[in-house]
Amino acid sequence: xxxxxxxxxxxxxxxxLVVVSxxxxxxxxxxxxxxxxxxxREPVLQAPGQPTVAPAQPADxxxxxxxxxxxxxxxxxxxxxxxxxxIGSSTPAATASTSQAATADRLAYSAGKFALVLADSPLxxxxxxxxxxxxxxxxxxxxxxxxxxxxxxxxxRFNDITLETxxxxxxxxxWIAASWNGSPTRKSGSIQAMDYNYQVxxxxxxxxxxxxxxxxxxxxxxxxxxARITVKLSPEYxxxxxxxxxxxxxxxxxxxxxxxxxxxFRFEMTGLDGTKVNKIDAFTIRQLVSEQPVGEQRDYQRxxxxxxxxDLKISLAAPSASTWTAWHQDFLxxxxxxxxxxxxxxxxxxxxxxxxxxxxxxxxxxxxFGLAPAKMEANSEAIxxxxxxxxxxxxxxxxxxxxxx
Numbered sequence: 001x002x003x004x005x006x007x008x009x010x011x012x013x014x015x016x017l018v019v020v021s022x023x024x025x026x027x028x029x030x031x032x033x034x035x036x037x038x039x040x041r042e043p044v045l046q047a048p049g050q051p052t053v054a055p056a057q058p059a060d061x062x063x064x065x066x067x068x069x070x071x072x073x074x075x076x077x078x079x080x081x082x083x084x085x086x087i088g089s090s091t092p093a094a095t096a097s098t099s100q101a102a103t104a105d106r107l108a109y110s111a112g113k114f115a116l117v118l119a120d121s122p123l124x125x126x127x128x129x130x131x132x133x134x135x136x137x138x139x140x141x142x143x144x145x146x147x148x149x150x151x152x153x154x155x156x157r158f159n160d161i162t163l164e165t166x167x168x169x170x171x172x173x174x175w176i177a178a179s180w181n182g183s184p185t186r187k188s189g190s191i192q193a194m195d196y197n198y199q200v201x202x203x204x205x206x207x208x209x210x211x212x213x214x215x216x217x218x219x220x221x222x223x224x225x226x227a228r229i230t231v232k233l234s235p236e237y238x239x240x241x242x243x244x245x246x247x248x249x250x251x252x253x254x255x256x257x258x259x260x261x262x263x264x265f266r267f268e269m270t271g272l273d274g275t276k277v278n279k280i281d282a283f284t285i286r287q288l289v290s291e292q293p294v295g296e297q298r299d300y301q302r303x304x305x306x307x308x309x310x311d312l313k314i315s316l317a318a319p320s321a322s323t324w325t326a327w328h329q330d331f332l333x334x335x336x337x338x339x340x341x342x343x344x345x346x347x348x349x350x351x352x353x354x355x356x357x358x359x360x361x362x363x364x365x366x367x368x369f370g371l372a373p374a375k376m377e378a379n380s381e382a383i384x385x386x387x388x389x390x391x392x393x394x395x396x397x398x399x400x401x402x403x404x405x
Contacts, residue, residue: 173399200243206235269345279315
């Protein structure tokens with residue numbers, strides 16, 4: 001029995017419809033095939049005052065297992081040098097600075113007043129002070145077999161103390177005068193730093209100090225600033241220590257000082273007109289010192305040597321310089337420069353009223369080796385001036401008898 005092609009085609013189409021309908025029915029979601037949500041958990045009430053604890057989460061069984069951790073590489077553990085805090089340490093090791101900070105005073109202070117204290121002498125108020133610390137040279141040895149040059153320190157020595165003050169202290173003035181006269185003396189004392197209430201907050205003691213340098217200020221008739229003298233002390237030993245917190249006596253703490261002005265001075269020299277001198281440059285007298293190491297004590301004993309007196313540079317009005325020009329012509333140009341042609345003079349420091357003498361510098365055996373016009377500007381109304389250069393074989397510092405004790 002043969003089946004016609006039309007019947008065969010209808011049977012195939014029907015079969016395909018049955019298959020498609022069956023697949024579509026399988027894709028329709030039902031209540032059992034829908035994804036189910038986890039039921040909501042009831043919040044766990046905590047008792048008042050008890051810490052809140054998060055509920056434990058169920059383990060995720062679908063996550064892939066974690067890979068086993070690889071072991072950390074083993075490295076050599078080296079301890080840091082002494083005094084160095086290791087990395088990762090929660091509590092840093094105590095150092096000298098932290099221990100000092102822990103024991104320091106809680107209140108900071110401002111040391112705005114300084115005084116020089118010598119044996120059996122009143123306080124000398126200072127404008128400024130610096131130096132006096134211990135130091136040493138570093139010795140570098142030859143290169144060793146390990147490729148490192150070892151270093152160590154040499155003998156200890158103490159830096160010079162530089163003071164800036166005025167002419168108010170007779171003990172200091174006498175000390176300076178002795179060093180200029182070739183009879184230097186050693187003195188011991190201290191530098192006291194005080195707060196606003198005149199309480200000593202720190203002290204620097206020095207032993208067997210020599211006056212090795214004295215710088216006299218520049219003098220200028222037009223200056224209004226205060227004049228200061230700079231003194232350098234060379235001690236054999238110093239010792240810095242905390243202050244005693246003792247208060248200076250009222251008479252010393254409230255003592256007023258007269259102003260020393262660089263415009264208040266006079267210049268005198270034999271045979272010369274010094275009334276028109278208006279400027280004298282600053283000059284420094286130096287006491288050379290040799291250092292002698294003292295064996296096992298590691299200290300340097302300092303011995304005074306020769307004294308160096310500087311040259312002077314003096315400015316004066318050109319119209320009143322006839323006597324200076326004549327001396328320059330005879331002494332330098334004509335060659336009459338023997339000791340008989342040298343001259344003596346003095347620089348005199350006066351008080352603000354130009355009545356009382358504060359002190360003087362005597363000049364001995366001076367000669368002139370330069371005389372030239374000072375620099376002048378065009379269209380300037382300033383008085384023309386000349387500058388004289390003098391050498392001095394010796395100088396004397398003579399404090400006034402009226403200087404404060």
